[in-house]
Amino acid sequence: MTLGKLRRSLRQAMTVARRDFMATVFAPTFLIFLLSPLLTIGFGAAGGFGASTMAQSAIERSRLVVLTAPGESAPITTADQQLRGMFGREDAPPPIEFRTPDANPGAQARALIGSREGNVDAVLYGPLAKPHILYGNHADNEANYLATIAEQVVRTQRIGSSAPLSVPIKTRIAQTQVTVTGHTTAAMFAVMAIFLLTLFLSGLTIGTMAEERNNKVIEVLAAAVPLESVFLGKLIGMFGVALLFVGFWGTVASQITSLLPPGMAAGLAQVAPAAGKLMFALLFLIYFVMSYLLFGAAYLILGAQASTQRELQMMSLPMTLVQMGMVGMSTAAAASPGSPVAWIAAIFPFSSPMAMAAQAANSPSLWPHLIAILWQLLWVSVVISLGASWFRRGVLKSGGGPKRRRSQPATA
Template sequence: MANNIGRGLRQALTVARRDFIATVFTPTFLLFLLSPMFTILFGAAGGFGASSMAQGAADRARIVVIAAPDQAAAIVATDRQLRQVFGRGDIPPPLDVVTPSNDPAAQARARVSSRDGDVDAALYGPLEHPTIVYGGGGSNEADYLAGLAEQALRAQKLGSTAPLSAPTKTKIVRTVVTTSGHNAAALFAVMAIFLLTLFLAGLTMGTMAEERSNKVIEVLAAAVPLESVFFGKLIGMFGVALLFVGFWGTVASQITAILPAGTAAALAGVAPAVGKPVFALLFLAYFVMSYLLIGAVYLILGAQASTQRELQLMALPMTVVQMANVGMSTAAAGKPGSTIAWIAEIFPFSSPMAMAAHAANSSALWPHAVAILWQLLWVSLVISLGARWFRRGVLKSGEGPKRKRKQPQPSSSSESV
């Protein structure tokens, strides 16, 4: 028994070494390894273009108050004070105070409806009963002008726009991670495992489909047991995945050194409940489980596909199931201890992502030992069933029910002597 296990393991490692070398030692692997960088660069370029367009539109936007010259100073001073409470992304457009014409209502409407004015909202009339007109996206600016009229009227009645209070601001550095910080780490863990698994496990499907179409898999199956072929391919592709994760993990660990101080401080508030070293180990373990589970299923699907069309048709349902899994795991990350969290942690294909989120939200360690054993059971079950399915459904070499051979009937004719 021990000799059979050792021989099967050696055969699996031989297949794994073959697949690892065939994948890594090729010119295209460098492009595959750097493909996230290209994706980031393209996304950054698109985001920069969209941001530039949005910023250009924001720079042209204005709000207008039509008021008498004796009210202009109070309105401008009040506007300056109110803008201090807004963040950089929420600050209202610049304010223009203009002198009213003979028809302030028509003047305000002309400003808002003009093609070249980019005026989001305009206010006219007495501050006690102002009238505000605004365009389709200017409801927030209209609310701001209403508040501006209120505060400017108060300043007029007080006779001064000077501040009445002088606050003392003291910054306190938080030394503990909040619940929202744990939830953010949980969401990051779910999405990281999902994207890495989806990106890397697909290699196993393409490899199996390719080798089935060119009959290489039949040569391997004739030399070694199919369980060893399956397990060896998983190990080989998993080695490629570890190389990929190790490279980009090293790159990501150095990014914080070049981030702005504010961004680095914000990231410091995102931390797992079990601690970063333990979380890193658990994240790696759950990535291994997720990759082996999904990779085994992809191997099964790739073994059944004889053409690229069939491969794509089989991959689509798996992607939909994966999206459902990540949806459950995301809900578990936001609501730890809920019913949906329990379901996601027990269901084998969402369990790695949900348990990674559990590690970010809870400091208890014993559930992870149970979860890893549960996931290992499903990994072995999926690999075993997948190999049998491949043997019976594709190679047609499974042992079917034994049939009794018919005995030859004795000849009815007899020789005459």
């Protein structure tokens, strides 16, 4: 291709890109699209709040039962108060309820565990030196807690006092150094952020392509501009929309710590990348660009092959499953840096951007990123080159049949 043809192709591609970008950004529904993560977060928060409320109500209804005489419950209550201070609000065992044993405490305990009044996780009866503990399904921890209480009471009785034997002096130290756990958490965030952004924005590409396919707009573009330029222009146009989306939400995310309570903001401060915030932000943007170009080109090819909405859905499902597989491999790489799965995820083209973003969060070394970026640029160029050819076949169904032979001149 000569330099003049290359310039003409790029100019035509940028014309298509500008058209797609303006048509998408200045559409009335773009604001809804831009704020759609708020709806997702809202629905997720509502669902999580409902689930946590149900779980909390179930925990509040649960209880432990100790069958003992009324005058013997005081040491058990004291031991329960001492041990319960080791648990947080969400991890605390159910409250203890005392009941008077009848003539057959074993049968009484079995009836409490299996009764319809329910929510009795475990029952203790008998002498505390050799207690009998019955417990229901998934109540192993509650049974162990009752056994520990019995042990504590017996030890207290042998010592002759329930007073603490030591008085600790507790001093809280503010941690400013980011730990390995903080780096790993940042790596997980990076993987999920690239995955969600790519999945969300690539869906916009395939939807736009299918819509123009149904409206016959793509045929009009093909009549005026080479299809390779149409493919590249659409990819660049949707990429511009993606950058606008990421820039908007990146700005919002950078200011969110100022809106959080001090305790939560201090906790988020412990989640930081090993490569440094500025360098990590730059690498994250580069790897998002690589991931979007790879998957965006693939989705654009799928959109060109589909002629109906049903075909579009059937074709996009395998691609979504591939993305789920890539995020699973990259998550494993983020949790185990330097492992064989981390190397495989970094080498495989479609998982490499997410795996290397996790690498930037886990390690301060920068030289692997230069190799990874060159490797991903190679695959982006390969996918775009092949995509342009497949895009042409899908749009106009050209190149699939046999070529026509040139007509032979008639002989005299």
